[in-house]
Amino acid sequence: MKPRWRLGLLACGLVLRPSLWTRTMATAGDRAPKRRKGTFASGQTQQFAEVAGALEAYFDGLHRCDVERLKEVWHPEGHLYGIAPSGDVVDRSAETFFDGVAKRKTSEELEKHDRIIRLDFASTRCCAAKVQIALPAAPTSPTPSLTEVLYTDFLILLRLKGKWQIISKVFSAVPLSQLWYTEPYDTLAFAASDPVRGVLEYFRGGHLSRPDILSQNFHEVARLCFSNAEEELVCWSRSDFAEVLRQQPVTAAESEALRFDKILGVDKAGPDVALIKLQIGYPPLLYTDFLSMLRLHGHWWIIAKSSDSESFE
Incomplete structure (x- = not known):
């Protein structure tokens, strides 16, 4: 399956084959600090490719409201955290999250906005991904939206029995027309x-x-x-x-x-x-x-x- 999202220059400056992903401009913040002896050095390209491939199921599952596809990357113990309109924390288990996804409207037409911004590794078993995904309005969600939204997500993935799985997510959102969050x-x-x-x-x-x-x-x-x-x-x-x-x-x-x-x-x-x-x-x-x-x-x-x-x- 051909990926439908764009990949920015990754944390250590590596870019995988242009035939797979469209390059976007890198920023200084996309470069990882030098690692001490004992962390992974060889095989970095494979690590990035594995995580990026796993994230394809995340994008695909959300846009197609396909829970089985989403389960390929979202661990049963994974939690999604957000901020309710009251300002309190919203803590959604995997099953609660899947139930919300199944009730969403499909959004293949918004796939062009999706992007992997950065992948950063703590080790060969722990990775943080910063991604963007555009989704339709979800007025009944615990974190409701009334218009099409561009979400910026921090996803933590763990390598479990050879498979990268999302174990936690926090996110922020702006109207899709804004396209990007910027600090005042x-x-x-x-x-x-x-x-x-x-x-x-x-x-x-x-x-x-x-x-x-x-x-x-x-x-x-x-x-x-x-x-x-x-x-x-x-x-x-x-x-x-x-x-x-x-x-x-x-x-x-x-x-x-x-x-x-x-x-x-x-x-x-x-x-x-x-x-x-x-x-x-x-x-x-x-x-x-x-x-x-x-x-x-x-x-x-x-x-x-x-x-x-x-x-x-």
Whole structure:
């Protein structure tokens, strides 16, 4: 099946065959930071192709309202998070999401607007995809729209038993006529720093082994989902994560634990939707995390987390 969406230059600057995808202009933000020894270096093209191929089922399933097609890429434990008109979080399970898709109007005529903007890997088992998809109005949705909409999605995919699966999604939307979300000029200086403030307590609470601190920004519906060494799915609730953290040794004063801590990237899909990529050290392991974030009633919350780890050098 010929892909119907456009692919921008990918995170490390690779572009797959033009016969498959139309090139679009790259930005500096599309280039991934240099990776430490131990993360994947060879086979990158295959990794990108596998994820991009999996996303074809996402686009196809949504436009054709084909739940079986969507299930090829959306894991049964996958959750979709959004912001209700009230400003509260909307947490939709896979079955709830599938039910909404089945009730939508098909939209093959909107496929021309679809695009993969960026793929970024935490490891060979964890990937963040930023995509755009245009869909018709959905006035009865928990996050309703009254006109055709261009959605910008942050999708987290995990490689599970050799297959890339979406485990979480956050999104922002603008009328299709607008075509793109842009930060107002007078807020540009705060666009990245605002959600970053929402993860500072995440670092502090983690190194102090204090779930009470971490919970100031880790939302009660948030889950930590990852693919283990056997490529099996592990999902922890906030309380599960808190119990694991509570048992970790305190590392706040250990230079070995802190020396690789850094925020690797901040991206926004809209004024209230962000994705942060960071590293945090818990010797003997260094974790690379993707934190999906929503601003709810003016406060930035981590709404989903996925990660992978490697040994310290």
